[in-house]
Amino acid sequence: MAVSSLALTACGSKGEDTSGGAGDSGTLTIGASLSLTGKLAREGQLTKEGYQLCQDKVNGQGGVDVGGKKLKLDIQYQDDTSKPDTAAQLVDQFNDKGVKLILSSYGSANTEAQAAVVERNGQVMVDSAGADNKIFSKGYKRTFAVLSPATEYASSIVKAIAELAQPVPKTVVFLSADDGFSKTVTEGGMKTAQEKGFTVLSPQYFPNGASDVSSSLTKVKGQKPDVIIGSVHLVEGIAIVKQSKELGVIPAGFGETVAPPTPDFAKTLGPAAENVLGSSQWTTATKGEDKYFGTAQKYAEDINAKFGHDPDYHDAEASAACLALVMAAEKAGDTSPDKIRDALAGLDTQSFFGQIKFDSTGQNIYKPMAVIQVQNGKAVTVWPTDSAEAKLIWPGTKP
Structure with a gap:
């Protein structure tokens, strides 16, 4: 060196x-x-x-x-x-x-x-x-x-849905990897969802890096949640959307951390990625x-x-x-x-x-996160509305 x-x-x-x-x-x-x-x-x-x-x-x-x-x-x-x-x-x-x-x-x-x-x-x-x-x-x-801190990742998606979705969904469930980051994301998202008046179902956890999340999806299928939010990285995020389709778990909307803004998400899932929401530290x-x-x-x-x-x-x-x-x-x-x-x-x-x-702990609590949605194969900003590039499509499938 x-x-x-x-x-x-x-x-x-x-x-x-x-x-x-x-x-x-x-x-x-x-x-x-x-x-x-x-x-x-x-x-x-x-x-x-x-x-x-x-x-x-x-x-x-x-x-x-x-x-x-x-x-x-x-x-x-x-x-x-x-x-x-x-x-x-x-x-x-x-x-x-x-x-x-x-x-x-x-x-x-x-x-x-x-x-x-x-x-x-x-x-x-x-x-x-x-x-x-x-x-x-x-x-x-x-x-x-x-x-921005981990607690903002899923919280931002919840805030966007509460503000923009019509009709406003009633129930939300979190599917989360079991690593520390994803658990913190889930805790923050559940807290915000409760504050926004959603009925929050029991979260489901799976191993970090899992490419098979079918067990967690099967457990929530009978509850018919309006929204599924994944506290995930790319591999788990792709698995949730792909296996939801295979198992017939069809909520009004999907939201996920980390995965949807990554180009590989839409490239891998193709049409199945359409209208999935994601939180993003940055957009264009x-x-x-x-x-x-x-x-x-x-x-x-x-x-x-x-x-x-x-x-x-x-x-x-x-x-x-x-x-x-x-x-x-x-x-x-x-x-x-x-x-x-x-x-x-x-x-x-x-x-x-x-x-x-940075605050006294070293975190940047001063920068808000954005929420994107995959539309026509591209991640576009839908929230906050003052920087939105497109309107939210809701429910999760195009009419």
């Missing part, structure tokens, strides 16, 4: 902070442990794309301006195989090489494992894809998440602008040009995490991890991703 200015000046092999400053090498190295293989490989690859585009954009403008000196951004990647223990070990390895700035892996389990190591080592991590609120309940001071209608990426629409064009597909929010949240780290280094005017940490804590800026600002 190339040794950056940060590596030369920031720490010893045990994470001891020995000095700060921009150094003399002209490079700012960031470590990124990613899920490039394993069950989260697809989302991990999208996360890597977001990091790569950020590096291109920053270096295309000469690099990171740290105290008047331009440092080339160099993101170093390692594959954590979608395993939390490996993700944590790789952060330690980066620290041993003197890399004190970290971009998170994909998913809450991996990010939670990394956050503990980052705290111990005196590193600093910007989290692009670990949304579970529980990560930020442990008093960590060195991890900052650009994305997101308001805001910054000097590196411009607007959300310009960001979408750049992802398409570089990677040959429409972006989804996994790309965008990764780029936003990288952007936050770059902006903090520029604000600090120094590569010292402590100074960058302090700059992150005080960051309050608009970007192509919306507002980037």
